[in-house]
Amino acid sequence: MTTDFTQITLIVNALRISYVVFIVILLTWFSYDKLNWFDYEKSASGDNVVSFNGHPLCMSLAWIVLMSEGIVAWRYYEGNLGLSHGLAKSIHTSLQYSAVLIMSIGLAIIFKNHGDKNINHMYSAHSWMGMFVVGAMVFQILLATYAFLFTKYERFKMRVLVWHRYGGLVIYLGGIATICMGFQEKQGWISCSDGSNYCPEKIIPAVLTVNALLVAMLASAVFIHEEDPMSTVAVGEKITLLTNAVITT
Template sequence: MDGAPSPSSPAGLSAYVAVSQLLGLTLLATTGAWLGRYRGGVAWQSPLKFNAHPLCMVLGMVFLQGDALLVYRAFRNEARRSTKALHALLHGLALLIALFGLVAVFESHRDKGIANMYSLHSWCGMAAFVLYLLQWLLGCGFFLVPGASFSLRSRYKPHHVFFGIALFAFSIATCLLGITEMLLFNIRDSYSHFVPEGVLANVLGMLLVAFGLVVGYVLTRDDWKRAPLAEEMALSMDFKTLTEGESPGGSQ
């Protein structure tokens, strides 16, 4: 059983989730506008293949990753099993899209004779992707695949939550590095003159920060966390008494 639904959504939670989605969609629209208006758009079988990289990374490593983190807040009244599956599915989709973006940049560099993995952005980007993949695999192993004990899941859960938020912040920071790198490559001489492309890219960077801050705020509000199930609370108490050398329900 998934247990009874938790109480109705706390005041303010729905508004913050709605703001996060508005910011996320604006973020994607701004990315598309930048690439379409100033970088020629996106086309796989052409020199424009590279432009799939920033679009995929913003969509996968920022927007979808952020939404996956918000699942347990936005759907706090839904069955936990369904929420858990949606959480894993969104993370998996984000990884798939990010992988597509990585292929795009490596193939584009190969076609143009540009070296790979020399910049700080590329190092951070590869680290973020590999750690995100590891986080997803461990999450599936502990929380979706049957077999992991409740005590083991309980011990791993705080680490899973912390690294989930940390990787989200790391992904946004890496995107900011990537935006700066693209601007320095393409408009190095005119960037300091407040040209429209530079201004739009700066707006994109601020939207990334704003999206991250709103998602982070929702995730760190203790009173907005989903209430634990009665079964989990009972198992937690049983585990505690067993580790203290007492039988569940015994005298103290």
């Protein structure tokens, strides 16, 4: 399949602009007095508590930025930028593992914050869905690592490949949805100084939610634009991309 360079490049550039804008808006939101940047918070006893804001920042960097770029890296780097398959695959893998690392830090921050402030853990749909997609993402990455790097059973790779491509996209979109739920939950805890529902601290989470949905739409467009029909021969060709070996079908 020959990819139109101009069309896919426009989509990729729009995706990158959208997640850079997202992070800028997120950091701007943290700068308001009610959000307190990354300053320590206070527990009921008056002790310093790690800032809650580290949690949305880490989860946004992991899902909005690194995983989105991981979708781009898989075939755009090789098919459109001329990188070798091995290098493109290494970048894709590195981005996903980096996302898991930062995601783990984000989870540690929120559990530490809630624990020190005596707030119950896992009390909302956001937290339940968050743990589900995190667990699914870790399973997805470990399974792919084993299948594509440590086993030579091509039929097993063929089966994993379908899950890795389509299951991975579903998990990614589930993570974006979870982030949107988190911003809406946080919005409900913020009150405007004038008693209204219209102040920057309360409106920006809604802007971030819309921006996150835009990122998800553009990342999905990159995935769909570069997708081949899943015929038997095409599956064999895709395994060749993953293994650097010629597979006959």
